[in-house]
Amino acid sequence: MFDTLSDKLQRVFKNLRGEGKLTPENMEVALKEIRVALLEADVNFKVVKQFIEGVKQKAMGEEVLSALSPTQQVIKIVRDELVQVLGGHQSRLRLGDPPSVVMIVGLQGSGKTTTTGKLSRWLGKNGNRPIMVSVDVYRPAARQQLAIIARDIQVPIYGGAEGEEKPLDLAKGARREAMQTGRDVVLVDTAGRLHIDDELMTELQQLKEALNPVEILFVADAMTGQDAVKSAEEFHKRLGITGVILTKMDGDARGGAALSVRHVTGKPIVFLGVGEKTDALQPFDPERMAGRILGMGDVVGLVRDFEQVVDQKQAEADAARMNAWLEGEVRKMPAQYLWVHKRFKTRPEGEPDLYG
Ligand SMILES: Nc1nc2c(ncn2[C@@H]2O[C@H](COP(=O)(O)OP(=O)(O)OP(=O)(O)O)[C@@H](O)[C@H]2O)c(=O)[nH]1
Numbered sequence: 001m002f003d004t005l006s007d008k009l010q011r012v013f014k015n016l017r018g019e020g021k022l023t024p025e026n027m028e029v030a031l032k033e034i035r036v037a038l039l040e041a042d043v044n045f046k047v048v049k050q051f052i053e054g055v056k057q058k059a060m061g062e063e064v065l066s067a068l069s070p071t072q073q074v075i076k077i078v079r080d081e082l083v084q085v086l087g088g089h090q091s092r093l094r095l096g097d098p099p100s101v102v103m104i105v106g107l108q109g110s111g112k113t114t115t116t117g118k119l120s121r122w123l124g125k126n127g128n129r130p131i132m133v134s135v136d137v138y139r140p141a142a143r144q145q146l147a148i149i150a151r152d153i154q155v156p157i158y159g160g161a162e163g164e165e166k167p168l169d170l171a172k173g174a175r176r177e178a179m180q181t182g183r184d185v186v187l188v189d190t191a192g193r194l195h196i197d198d199e200l201m202t203e204l205q206q207l208k209e210a211l212n213p214v215e216i217l218f219v220a221d222a223m224t225g226q227d228a229v230k231s232a233e234e235f236h237k238r239l240g241i242t243g244v245i246l247t248k249m250d251g252d253a254r255g256g257a258a259l260s261v262r263h264v265t266g267k268p269i270v271f272l273g274v275g276e277k278t279d280a281l282q283p284f285d286p287e288r289m290a291g292r293i294l295g296m297g298d299v300v301g302l303v304r305d306f307e308q309v310v311d312q313k314q315a316e317a318d319a320a321r322m323n324a325w326l327e328g329e330v331r332k333m334p335a336q337y338l339w340v341h342k343r344f345k346t347r348p349e350g351e352p353d354l355y356g
């Protein structure tokens with residue numbers, strides 16, 4: 001993931017290394033290369049446009065730290081812009097009064113059932129008491145699949161009472177069960193379709209209306225790139241999602257989905273699926289992700305340390321310059337004004353004012 005994009009960005013930075021300072025010319029070249037790298041990584045063109053615009057403004061504007069070399073400046077600007085595009089800050093699940101309902105939605109095969117299990121496990125480890133329910137009544141093995149995962153992670157599942165065969169009844173039953181057994185989060189694994197269709201959307205809307213979920217998480221397969229982004233946008237228009245979980249981030253997707261979905265839907269990425277096992281789930285952190293994309297390990301920490309050093313050095317340099325200037329000014333002064341300088345520089349606290 002991101003390997004090609006990382007390589008290309010590294011090359012841009014390397015090319016800048018020889019430059020003395022940032023000029024409109026060398027910046028133009030760098031921006032063009034960054035643009036191509038992003039498009040080739042399958043990033044949505046609107047996102048690329050906004051990204052380049054943001055970098056350009058920062059590079060040419062006043063936000064540049066003059067103490068940094070051109071390469072460092074561009075790395076920092078690109079990093080900051082990546083963090084921005086990825087959502088700025090980490091988003092947490094917002095769980096309300098128990099039992100909170102979390103709906104897991106998405107296209108067929110995107111990873112909903114697996115993610116429902118992963119999320120339950122994660123919630124359990126973080127002090128919650130989840131219960132799961134599958135309302136996928138169309139595929140015979142679907143509910144069985146969630147039941148197997150449930151056994152594996154030791155999280156209860158609501159299997160449905162007599163006569164409960166409809167998605168809505170099953171979900172309501174699960175919520176009732178949660179209240180009776182003191183479970184604080186109900187995860188609802190919904191059915192998927194190959195394409196967005198009215199029937200599915202109607203069913204999801206009905207579930208939303210009846211359950212009043214605190215979160216509707218759209219599960220998107222990162223490997224499908226812009227298709228994942230398009231379906232996220234469509235789901236959001238028709239259902240109103242609250243967040244995105246990108247799965248299969250362990251695969252060799254080019255990263256376009258991760259970099260586009262926030263901007264296109266306006267909704268945050270909350271988790272990443274990074275494998276098939278139930279513990280392969282990571283809370284999404286824009287800063288960490290930006291570091292991964294830049295392919296520089298923890299570039300965040302590096303830049304932060306660097307900024308601190310720069311600030312410190314800058315402050316010292318400013319102070320030294322100020323002192324030198326003062327000395328120079330004093331030397332230029334007529335003798336009668338020298339007492340001012342002497343007074344401020346030499347009178348110890350509490351001494352009588354001999355110069356006044
Ligand atoms: N490598 C990898 N595989 C994943 C990840 N998440 C899910 N999968 C796999 O993707 C396939 C589909 O996952 P499911 O959870 O069944 O997907 P679904 O959305 O519930 O599918 P439907 O119910 O048929 O719509 C399975 O083989 C999972 O093991 C992930 O993060 N990484």
Ligand SMILES: [Mg+2]
Pocket residue numbers: 112113114136142189190192
């Ligand atoms: Mg499923």
